[in-house]
Amino acid sequence: MTIRFRGQPVSPFMLFLLPATIFTVAIFLAPLGAVVMRSFFDQGFSFDKYHEVLGSKLFYKVLWNTIVISVTATCVTLVLAYPMAYHLARQPARRRTLYMIMIMLPFWTSILVKSYAFMIILGQNGIINSVLGMADIPKVTLIYNRVGVIIGMVHFLIPFVLFPIFTSLLQQNPNLRNAADTMGAGRWRIFFRITLPLSMPGVLAGSLLAMIQSLGFFITAALLGGRGDLMIANLIDFYTREVLDWGTASAVAVLLLLLTGSVLLVLGRFAGGMGRMGKTL
């Protein structure tokens, strides 16, 4: 017996996807549907909630904040993660495993706990300022402002960006570099002409992951940010818990979903294209 879908034979192993599908539909898609419904239906169908959100200055300010914070965090993460991935890809296998465990360590801690740890590290009398104080350098404000938010987010995002880049670096054929070397190319030229272009799919995939996660960040902005660091997720929290306006909260959530979706579409298409390019090279 062959199962067919649109005329194509489907592997019976596809059945094993069923539990995951049911799970996703039940605990993700169904509530999501409820949120979408709630944003349109209050007393009968209307776009009122969207009118309200899109007509409020608060929303645009928060939207702009979210985009600026997300782009900044993604760029900083890229700059930090790339050299790490590069270094990691050039380690012997055993040491690489050790390093990878070290990179994964933050994953074992919840983002909330990490945020509290940052309060201890970055505070006025925190570890960093104490060390600066010993060296007679004036204190720096690293927390309860934009800097704090970016530090917290970058710390969380690094593995998401590092691993795609690392994988694409690892997949590169070392002979390409050797050939370039033989032909007399310097180390920088090899990097910019061969290694970097070939790793672009990884860079884009990593940026995509980082960007999408950043757009929905909540705890970090709430705990490490200052007065100007309200993000969209915090706005949803505000409508949900502080003013109990769940319709508006749902409308903001749907708009956030659209934003994330469009980033995924644009960057994803770009990353996909680059991926094919990487293969043909």
Next chain:
Amino acid sequence: MLRMNAQPFSVAALKAGLSTNGSMAVKFSKKLTSDVQRSSSSRRTFLKTSAFGLASLAAPAVLGVRKASAAEPLVVASFGGSWAAAMTEAFHKPFTEETGIEVIVTDGADLAKAKAQVQTGKIEWDIVELATGWLSSGDREGLWEEVDTSVVDVTGTAEGSQYKNAIGHCTYSGCFAWNSEKFGEGKHPANWIDFWNTDKFPGRRGMMTRITGNLEYALMADGVSPKDLYPLDVERGFAALDRIKEHVNIWVNAMPQTVSMLQNDEVDFCSSAIGRVYAAQKAGIPLDYSKEMALIETGKIAILKGSSKKDAAMQHLAFAMRPDRQLAFAEIIGYAPTKLEGIAAMPDHLKALNPDPESPMNAFNNEFWWEPRLLELTKRFKEWQLS
């Protein structure tokens, strides 16, 4: 930590949770575990029990509560921390001793969750401790049962402390605090006018991230008499807030944090609540607070609409209105009773702690002025913060 992860959307609750050790949830799940174990001790039961125990540890405490309703204990949704501990000592424990009705305290009282319970009809809480604004917002949504005054004696209480759908069992006050070792006599602001005077009292300021309270403080700082605050002059208040904005280094999300901000020297003068400072002082932290221009507020409790244990809950409310219990609560945490008899019986050190509601220098919070404007003003405040 597990419990905190289970409710990632409630920052305030999370922050409040930090100051607790989660002992209540743990105690509760131990109780559950032992209940189940008593029935049988076969291997299968043991397995079930341990799974159940683990689940109730990992899940929010609320989840397990429903399962235990066979014994019909009252479930109180609390702010947690030192507050919940004091509530337990002064009210819940003696209530159980007297009536035999058990009381389970669950942290993470939250208006959105209360609304969700009423809307879905799955009532998990019987009694809810109310933060500022919850009574009026909840009234609008129909979340609270009316107080039955034939059961609950609300006579002989401080004026304005009792409500149709909630009792006021204590009063607490907003103030600002500072490190008393760093700022001695005369070195710190004494009232909100001084707090706004950044030339005379230079230093980093901390304020709460909410418009309620801040608007009152701003108006008092601008010269409005504490007794003539309401109706609040919103424009004048925001204009006054404009002047302090750049001097506020930290906007604090949750009240317990105000104390740690001062303790960690993140700010010099921070908006706080007298009870929090009192608890810190008792713990040996050198803090002091302003005694002029306090904003006095009532600590309120309400019964969640649709509670199946409404009668027992009403009994509990009546118990919380007993002067001796309110006095016991004041002894533990410092918040004054609402029963006049209890107020009169306060020892001197508690009287000194609490601002005199009769004094022309202190104000009374009016959350019913806020209710119809809260949404609009909160939005305006958020916008103001972002600009």
